Amino acid sequence: HPYLEFHIDGIRVNVVPCYSVEKGQWKSATDRTPYHTDYMRQHLRPEMRLEARLLKRFMKGIRSYGAEIRVGGFSGMLVETLILHYKSFLDTLVQASNWNPVIFLDLEKPTSSQDSKPRDLHSPLVVIDPVDPNRNLAAAVRGDKLWGFVAASRELQNNPGTWYFFPPKPTPRTKAKFAKLLEHQNRDVVAISFEHSRMVPDVLWGQLLKMEKALTELMIRQDFHPIKSTVWSDEGRSSAILVEMDTSTLPGVQLRQGPPISKMDDSQGFINRHLNANDTVRGPWMEDGRWVVDKKRRILTMEQLVTMALKDRKLGLALPDQLSSSFRQNVKVLENRQIVRLLGRESFDQALSEFLAAKPAWLKPHH
Amino acid sequence: HPYLEFHIDGIRVNVVPCYSVEKGQWKSATDRTPYHTDYMRQHLRPEMRLEARLLKRFMKGIRSYGAEIRVGGFSGMLVETLILHYKSFLDTLVQASNWNPVIFLDLEKPTSSQDSKPRDLHSPLVVIDPVDPNRNLAAAVRGDKLWGFVAASRELQNNPGTWYFFPPKPTPRTKAKFAKLLEHQNRDVVAISFEHSRMVPDVLWGQLLKMEKALTELMIRQDFHPIKSTVWSDEGRSSAILVEMDTSTLPGVQLRQGPPISKMDDSQGFINRHLNANDTVRGPWMEDGRWVVDKKRRILTMEQLVTMALKDRKLGLALPDQLSSSFRQNVKVLENRQIVRLLGRESFDQALSEFLAAKPAWLKPHH
Structure with a gap:
C-alpha cells in the first residue's frame, strides 16, 4: 500500500490514501480507517480518550505499541478498542494480567454468544474489529509483544513507576x-x-x-x-x-546415532556406510542397544x-x-x-x- | 556363596560347595550344578560338545563369555543349552543374528506352548533352565553383552576370520x-x-x-x-x-527455563525468586512465551x-x-x-x- 510521508516541525506526517467504499466492500487494506475514525468519534468519550493515550504511552514505553512490522505490536485502533472494552487504562492492565490464550473480545456481540464465534486459531489474542466482524484487530500482534504487554501490565501494578511510560535512554558505552x-x-x-x-x-x-x-x-x-x-x-x-x-x-567430532542392534538390515547398512568411510573418526560401536559412530564434523x-x-x-x-x-x-x-x-x-x-x-x-x- | 580357588600348573581351579538336594528343593544358588552336569552328560552328544566349545571360545574372544559380574555375559550352562537348542555353532550364530527381544527358548516344552509361558519381563533373552522351569539361564546377561554377541554373530558371517576367537593383544603404547x-x-x-x-x-x-x-x-x-x-x-x-x-x-552461566508468561502466579513467583537474587547473572527475560533467567553455574x-x-x-x-x-x-x-x-x-x-x-x-x- 503506497503512502506519502513528510516531516513538519519535527513531527512525522503520513498521508495514506484509501478507497471511499461502503462498509464491508473493502477494496484495500486502509479502507476501514474512515469507519474506524467515525466509530471512535462516536463511542470513545473524552475521559476514555485520555485513558487510551495513557495506554498508548505505556505500550510505547514497553515497546509493544505500533502495528508496523518492525514492532509487531498493538495498533492505535486496537488500543482504543481495548479501552472501549475495559473502560480504563488500569482496568485494561488488571484484565490483561489475567489473559490466558485464546483471549476473545467482541464489543458488538453479547458475552454469551462469544463461545460460538469462529476463532482465529493462529492468534492468541482475538479482538473483533467493531466495523468488520470478520477481522481480528490483533492478528498482527506477535507473541513477544503480547506477552511483553501482559508481563509489564502485572509489573506496573507490583512495582509502579514512571519508567514504564518514559524509559530512560541507556547510558552510552565506549x-x-x-x-x-x-x-x-x-x-x-x-x-x-x-x-x-x-x-x-x-x-x-x-x-x-x-x-x-x-x-x-x-x-x-x-x-x-x-x-x-x-x-x-x-x-x-x-x-x-x-x-x-x-x-x-563446535568439537571436531560428532556422535551419530545409528539403528537398534536388533534391526539386522538397518545395522548392516549402518556398518557398511560408516566402517570404512573417510569421515568416520571412530567406531562404529554399540551404546545402549544401538549402533553409534563418531563422524568428522564439517x-x-x-x-x-x-x-x-x-x-x-x-x-x-x-x-x-x-x-x-x-x-x-x-x-x-x-x-x-x-x-x-x-x-x-x-x-x-x-x-x-x-x-x-x-x-x-x-x-x-x-x- | 563361598568357594575355594587354587592354581595348579597355571590352571585356575574353583572348588564350589553345594547342598545335595532333590531337584527343585534348592537351598543355595549352586545346588542345580550337579543336575546341570547330569543333564548335559545325557543330552549333549560328543560332536555337539565340540560345537559348544567353539561357541565358548567365540564368546570369550568377543568378551561375552562368563557369568561373573565383571563380564555379565553367557554362562557355560547357557552356551551348552543354546547348542542343544540350535544344534551347531554356526546355526546358533545364524539364529542369534535374527534375535529380536524378547527371545524365548525352552528345550523342554513344545514350541507351540511357548507363547503362553510367563516371561521374564526384565530380560530381553529368556532361556529356560532345563532342570528348573522357573529359572532364566540368561537373567544375568547384560544388554551390551547380548547385543555384542548378536552383532559379532552377524559380522563373523559377513567377514569371517580367526580374530573373533583369538583376538590379538593390543600393541603396547608409550x-x-x-x-x-x-x-x-x-x-x-x-x-x-x-x-x-x-x-x-x-x-x-x-x-x-x-x-x-x-x-x-x-x-x-x-x-x-x-x-x-x-x-x-x-x-x-x-x-x-x-x-x-x-x-x-561448562560455561559459567546456565539458562534456566521458567513458567509460561500466561501463568500469572508462577510467573510472579519466578520473578520474585530470581530478579534480585545474588546468583542471577542476567534477566529474567521472556523467550518464546516463557520466562527464562541466566543463573550463575555452581x-x-x-x-x-x-x-x-x-x-x-x-x-x-x-x-x-x-x-x-x-x-x-x-x-x-x-x-x-x-x-x-x-x-x-x-x-x-x-x-x-x-x-x-x-x-x-x-x-x-x-x-
Missing part, C-alpha cells in the same frame, strides 16, 4: 566497554551483518525477520544452540542478525556455517527473496569483540546494549 | 603416545580414580557398576553429557570410572562436580555401600593427559586403549 562486555558474556555473541539496497521499512523488516528465523533454524539443525537472537537495522543499507549461544565453536564455526549454507543447498537455508543476493555478496560473520566494528551505526549501540542486557528495561529490582 | 592420544581425542576424557579395600571380585564389580551408573547419572543431571563410560579395576585396591564427554568444563568442572556431590546430598549421588567411604577419602579426578598417571597398573593400559578405540576389536574393515 568501544572498550562494549569490547569488555562482549568478551565477558560467558557465552558467544555473533553478528551476521550485511549491506543491502534501500527498501520500504515494512518490507525490509518482514524480510529481516524471515532471515532471523531461517538462520537460527539452520543453527539448531547444525548443533549450534542459539539462546536468543534479534534483528538490527539502520533502515537504510545496513542490517545484522545478532545471536547468542553457549559456544560458537561445520565447526558460525563463519563456516554461513559460508557452507550459501554453497550447499542441502543445508536448507532459505533466504528471503529481496535480501538474498545482497546477503550472498557481502555477509560478514563477526564474533564477540569483532562486533564493535558495527558500533556508531544508526541505533546499533542501543540495540546491542539491549541485546546484551536481555532483561526488559521496565523490569527493575523490587525494593 | 606414556607419550597415550598422552598425545588423550589430548587429540576431540573430546574430554575423565578418570575418576580411587583406592579401596580388597573384596571378592563379584562384590567389587557389582559395586563398581553401581558407582558408574550413579556417577554418569549425576553428570547428566548437571549438564555434563557423558558419551561413553567404562569401569577399570585391578581387582585389588585400585579402580576407576572412565568417562568421555564433549566437554568437561559446578563448572568434573572435579567440582565430584567434590560438591560428596558434600551436598541434594545432588543425589548415591554411592554403593562398600566403596562409599574409600571413595570419599581418596577419590581423584584426572582429566585427559593427567590420566597417564594410572598407566602401568594391572590391565589399565589395555582398558584405556579399548576405551579410546571404542570400536569393538572384532569389527574390522571390510575388504
Whole structure:
C-alpha cells in the first residue's frame, strides 16, 4: 500500500490514501480507517480518550505499541478498542494480567454468544474489529509483544513507576566497554551483518525477520544452540542478525546415532556406510542397544556455517527473496569483540546494549 | 556363596560347595550344578560338545563369555543349552543374528506352548533352565553383552576370520603416545580414580557398576553429557570410572527455563525468586512465551562436580555401600593427559586403549 510521508516541525506526517467504499466492500487494506475514525468519534468519550493515550504511552514505553512490522505490536485502533472494552487504562492492565490464550473480545456481540464465534486459531489474542466482524484487530500482534504487554501490565501494578511510560535512554558505552562486555558474556555473541539496497521499512523488516528465523533454524539443525537472537537495522543499507549461544565453536567430532542392534538390515547398512568411510573418526560401536559412530564434523564455526549454507543447498537455508543476493555478496560473520566494528551505526549501540542486557528495561529490582 | 580357588600348573581351579538336594528343593544358588552336569552328560552328544566349545571360545574372544559380574555375559550352562537348542555353532550364530527381544527358548516344552509361558519381563533373552522351569539361564546377561554377541554373530558371517576367537593383544603404547592420544581425542576424557579395600571380585564389580551408573547419572543431571563410560579395576585396591564427554568444563552461566508468561502466579513467583537474587547473572527475560533467567553455574568442572556431590546430598549421588567411604577419602579426578598417571597398573593400559578405540576389536574393515 503506497503512502506519502513528510516531516513538519519535527513531527512525522503520513498521508495514506484509501478507497471511499461502503462498509464491508473493502477494496484495500486502509479502507476501514474512515469507519474506524467515525466509530471512535462516536463511542470513545473524552475521559476514555485520555485513558487510551495513557495506554498508548505505556505500550510505547514497553515497546509493544505500533502495528508496523518492525514492532509487531498493538495498533492505535486496537488500543482504543481495548479501552472501549475495559473502560480504563488500569482496568485494561488488571484484565490483561489475567489473559490466558485464546483471549476473545467482541464489543458488538453479547458475552454469551462469544463461545460460538469462529476463532482465529493462529492468534492468541482475538479482538473483533467493531466495523468488520470478520477481522481480528490483533492478528498482527506477535507473541513477544503480547506477552511483553501482559508481563509489564502485572509489573506496573507490583512495582509502579514512571519508567514504564518514559524509559530512560541507556547510558552510552565506549568501544572498550562494549569490547569488555562482549568478551565477558560467558557465552558467544555473533553478528551476521550485511549491506543491502534501500527498501520500504515494512518490507525490509518482514524480510529481516524471515532471515532471523531461517538462520537460527539452520543453527539448531547444525548443533549450534542459539539462546536468543534479534534483528538490527539502520533502515537504510545496513542490517545484522545478532545471536547468542553457549559456544560458537563446535568439537571436531560428532556422535551419530545409528539403528537398534536388533534391526539386522538397518545395522548392516549402518556398518557398511560408516566402517570404512573417510569421515568416520571412530567406531562404529554399540551404546545402549544401538549402533553409534563418531563422524568428522564439517561445520565447526558460525563463519563456516554461513559460508557452507550459501554453497550447499542441502543445508536448507532459505533466504528471503529481496535480501538474498545482497546477503550472498557481502555477509560478514563477526564474533564477540569483532562486533564493535558495527558500533556508531544508526541505533546499533542501543540495540546491542539491549541485546546484551536481555532483561526488559521496565523490569527493575523490587525494593 | 563361598568357594575355594587354587592354581595348579597355571590352571585356575574353583572348588564350589553345594547342598545335595532333590531337584527343585534348592537351598543355595549352586545346588542345580550337579543336575546341570547330569543333564548335559545325557543330552549333549560328543560332536555337539565340540560345537559348544567353539561357541565358548567365540564368546570369550568377543568378551561375552562368563557369568561373573565383571563380564555379565553367557554362562557355560547357557552356551551348552543354546547348542542343544540350535544344534551347531554356526546355526546358533545364524539364529542369534535374527534375535529380536524378547527371545524365548525352552528345550523342554513344545514350541507351540511357548507363547503362553510367563516371561521374564526384565530380560530381553529368556532361556529356560532345563532342570528348573522357573529359572532364566540368561537373567544375568547384560544388554551390551547380548547385543555384542548378536552383532559379532552377524559380522563373523559377513567377514569371517580367526580374530573373533583369538583376538590379538593390543600393541603396547608409550606414556607419550597415550598422552598425545588423550589430548587429540576431540573430546574430554575423565578418570575418576580411587583406592579401596580388597573384596571378592563379584562384590567389587557389582559395586563398581553401581558407582558408574550413579556417577554418569549425576553428570547428566548437571549438564555434563557423558558419551561413553567404562569401569577399570585391578581387582585389588585400585579402580576407576572412565568417562568421555564433549566437554568437561561448562560455561559459567546456565539458562534456566521458567513458567509460561500466561501463568500469572508462577510467573510472579519466578520473578520474585530470581530478579534480585545474588546468583542471577542476567534477566529474567521472556523467550518464546516463557520466562527464562541466566543463573550463575555452581559446578563448572568434573572435579567440582565430584567434590560438591560428596558434600551436598541434594545432588543425589548415591554411592554403593562398600566403596562409599574409600571413595570419599581418596577419590581423584584426572582429566585427559593427567590420566597417564594410572598407566602401568594391572590391565589399565589395555582398558584405556579399548576405551579410546571404542570400536569393538572384532569389527574390522571390510575388504
